[in-house]
Amino acid sequence: MPADAVRKKIGIVGGGQLGKMMILEAKRLGFYVVTLDPSKDCPSQSVSDELIVANLDDVSAYARLARKVDVITYEWELINAQALEELASMGHPVYPSIASLKIIQNKFMQNQALLENDIPVPSFARIDGVAAIKRLGDPSKFGYPMMLKTTLGGYDGKGVALVRTEADAGIAYVSLGGGKVELMAEEFVDYDMEISIIACRGIDGSKVIYPAAENIHVNSILDTTVAPARISQSTVGKAIKLADKVMEVFEGVGTFGIEMFVTKKGDVLVNEIAPRPHNSGHYTIEACFANQFENHIRAITGLPLGNVELSKPAVMINLLGESDGEARLVGAQEAYKDPNIRIHLYGKTNSKQGRKMGHFTAVDETVEGAMQRAEKARKIVKVIGV
Numbered sequence: 001m002p003a004d005a006v007r008k009k010i011g012i013v014g015g016g017q018l019g020k021m022m023i024l025e026a027k028r029l030g031f032y033v034v035t036l037d038p039s040k041d042c043p044s045q046s047v048s049d050e051l052i053v054a055n056l057d058d059v060s061a062y063a064r065l066a067r068k069v070d071v072i073t074y075e076w077e078l079i080n081a082q083a084l085e086e087l088a089s090m091g092h093p094v095y096p097s098i099a100s101l102k103i104i105q106n107k108f109m110q111n112q113a114l115l116e117n118d119i120p121v122p123s124f125a126r127i128d129g130v131a132a133i134k135r136l137g138d139p140s141k142f143g144y145p146m147m148l149k150t151t152l153g154g155y156d157g158k159g160v161a162l163v164r165t166e167a168d169a170g171i172a173y174v175s176l177g178g179g180k181v182e183l184m185a186e187e188f189v190d191y192d193m194e195i196s197i198i199a200c201r202g203i204d205g206s207k208v209i210y211p212a213a214e215n216i217h218v219n220s221i222l223d224t225t226v227a228p229a230r231i232s233q234s235t236v237g238k239a240i241k242l243a244d245k246v247m248e249v250f251e252g253v254g255t256f257g258i259e260m261f262v263t264k265k266g267d268v269l270v271n272e273i274a275p276r277p278h279n280s281g282h283y284t285i286e287a288c289f290a291n292q293f294e295n296h297i298r299a300i301t302g303l304p305l306g307n308v309e310l311s312k313p314a315v316m317i318n319l320l321g322e323s324d325g326e327a328r329l330v331g332a333q334e335a336y337k338d339p340n341i342r343i344h345l346y347g348k349t350n351s352k353q354g355r356k357m358g359h360f361t362a363v364d365e366t367v368e369g370a371m372q373r374a375e376k377a378r379k380i381v382k383v384i385g386v
């Protein structure tokens with residue numbers, strides 16, 4: 001077999017929508033994919049060559065996965081890093097590295113690593129009780145409002161609480177499990193915009209950085225992504241520089257999502273890093289030649305990375321379940337009267353109110369045009385439970 005013959009088998013920990021979209025790209029190049037997920041009905045089940053159904057803290061399941069594949073990756077960071085670390089130490093390639101995963105899993109350690117490398121983050125501090133929150137509430141320190149976060153296990157706003165005034169401190173502390181889990185506080189950033197940058201780095205250190213995209217969250221869950229972000233070129237430049245540095249600091253191999261705040265003064269702070277393709281990078285499927293999932297697969301299999309230039313402005317809107325029950329997509333017939341709309345349905349059997357069930361993307365020659373198409377489709381396309 002020639003040295004560059006592509007015949008790798010890929011193992012993916014997690015079978016959610018991100019895993020599914022990774023696999024759709026992997027299959028184009030003929031990779032064989034094995035997924036590990038607790039649910040036999042997970043989104044990846046319809047496209048995986050094999051599915052190992054096991055809990056994500058089941059160490060033996062990780063070993064079974066490793067025996068079947070040449071390289072392991074993950075689509076979710078809240079997984080058993082220890083199990084993967086053992087496999088990596090036994091010579092099973094795991095990308096992104098477990099060293100970076102372990103730091104990123106903990107928001108306090110993540111911020112610390114960024115700060116040590118001169119990457120600006122909001123001021124933060126560990127919290128060991130309500131009194132500590134109140135001390136930081138002093139106007140000479142963080143003041144109010146203040147963000148309280150669990151250091152481990154948060155996502156989509158779970159594990160984040162806004163402390164509006166000193167009177168909120170106790171409630172916020174208890175609501176996040178203070179005393180039982182580790183908490184940290186962050187100064188509240190009165191930002192102008194939330195943006196994110198998707199970046200991808202290969203095993204050889206080569207790197208591609210997608211354009212900055214603008215994110216609008218509703219109830220702490222991503223609602224809309226606009227690409228390119230409507231910010232000045234100098235702010236874009238700062239954000240790209242930070243993203244580049246983040247990839248170097250974590251020696252990231254694969255696609256990373258880097259969320260940032262743009263302050264009213266035009267400063268850029270890093271909010272959160274995901275060592276995997278990111279919801280705010282779904283627009284790349286329609287708007288870039290090589291999307292974030294394809295480049296992830298290329299990176300972890302040692303292939304050169306693909307072109308990430310934006311070919312057209314795009315707006316992505318998440319489809320959250322509107323109600324509970326068996327999932328049904330409605331409105332596709334009507335929405336597809338616009339040929340520049342594309343719907344992605346993840347294949348989750350059950351809809352739950354607020355659950356990410358799919359998304360759609362609109363492209364156009366201008367951001368305004370893409371926005372108009374997307375907002376029109378938003379009124380039509382829904383995922384409901386029946």
Ligand code: ADP
Pocket residue numbers: 122147149154155156157158159160186187188189190194217220259271272
């Ligand atoms: P998650 O892991 O749930 O995505 P984040 O830390 O990204 O948690 O916080 C969720 C949302 O809360 C962010 O997208 C942002 O809107 C808001 N947020 C988080 N940290 C801050 C902060 N320091 N200042 C202002 N808003 C924040």
